[in-house]
Amino acid sequence: MSYERKNIAAMQGYQSGEQPEDSLTIKLNTNENPYPPSPMVDELVNNLNSDNLRRYPPPTADKFRSLAAKIHEVQVNNIIATRGGDELLRLLITTYVEPGETIAMSEPSYSLYPVLAQIQNCPILKIPLQDDWTLPTDFADKVNNHGAKLTFIVNPHAPTGRLLDELSITKLAEQLDSILLVDEAYVDFIDPKIKYDCLKLVEKFDNLIFLRTLSKGYSLAGLRFGYGIAHPTLISPMLDKTRDSYNLDFFSQKIAEAALRDQSYAQQTWQKVRDERKNLAQALEALGYYCAPSQANFLLVTPDKNLNGSAEMLYEYLKQNNILVRFFNTPLLKDKLRITVGSPNENRQLIDVLKKVLRKSSS
Ligand SMILES: Cc1ncc(COP(=O)(O)O)c(C=O)c1O
Secondary structure, eight states: OOOSOHHHHHOOOOOOOOOOOSSSSEEOSSOOOSSOOOHHHHHHHHTOOGGGGSSOOOTTOHHHHHHHHHHHTSOGGGEEEESHHHHHHHHHHHHHOOTTOOEEEEESOOTHHHHHHHHTTOOEEEEEOOTTSOOOTTHHHHHHHTTOSEEEEESSOTTTOOOOOHHHHHHHHHHOSSEEEEEOTTGGGSOGGGOOOOTTHHHHOTTEEEEEESSSTTSOTTTOOEEEEEOHHHHHHIIIIISOTTOSOHHHHHHHHHHHHOHHHHHHHHHHHHHHHHHHHHHHHHTTEEEOOOSSSEEEEEEOHHHHOOHHHHHHHHHHTTEEOBOOOSTTTTTOEEEEOOOHHHHHHHHHHHHHHHHHHHO
């Protein structure tokens, strides 16, 4: 006898990227930052006092929220702190979307979105991106015609790294009848020369919310800390009603504050990742891998099948050589690999292994 709700019984859970625990594997599969967290985080972790765990933590993480508000030049009531960006996605759905109402997203996109929609028993409208991975011009019309309640887009886009500009985000927020979640999980890796900054739009649009995470830019994927930035009317129901009573433990709040405070360290790691992104793309292109232009900390690469073999075969070959990358066995992505930008040494080892493939296929 199964006690599951029908939609839960019918669905599959989220498929996480492989997470080996050994230190030998070169992990280029889940877009983690190759550099360690700030030395200020290190110091704090080394001096944690377990007596702090006797009491419940600050319920709404107000110190963290004030810090984030200051950094982004918004108000504290524009911010909600969450257990990873993932908790924000779940809160948005449970707060704003009734079971049976439509949730829209571009395709391909972050594969957790459809899973969360299924949990809430909501149909998901997947709108394919164009060949250059931009949104189709009738995206908003399609979403509105289906009566979607919530729309997810990722910027820079995952899994391609393609960046939409501020004007496109503004137009979408204007045109959509739904709430628009702009998932900025990878925003820190955008070239600062582009001057991308959409956060001020939350003053103007009460249907627009941005997702941020400390998992990527602050090298803290293991911490599980993220936040949302939006108009107070969108933040308040989640902050005051639907959030778990103490969603963020005491230590994670302190660690997140320390990481955010050390902006100059974080910015150095972002620049190193950008420099390596360029080097890695050049080295891959030289071996016959087409790299989609990326403003994130990963590259979506299409191997030249004649030179290098299929994406799936390459994924397996790299795995045998202790290098993990991400292969998505879906119609739009099955000829591609998503490769996280690693440290210079990790990227060199990746390129060395890929050179062997080239030698094998030409001999
Ligand atoms: C596009 C995108 N959004 C959100 C997240 C969630 O990040 P986290 O829950 O680690 O903060 C991820 C994680 O990989 C992601 O790729």
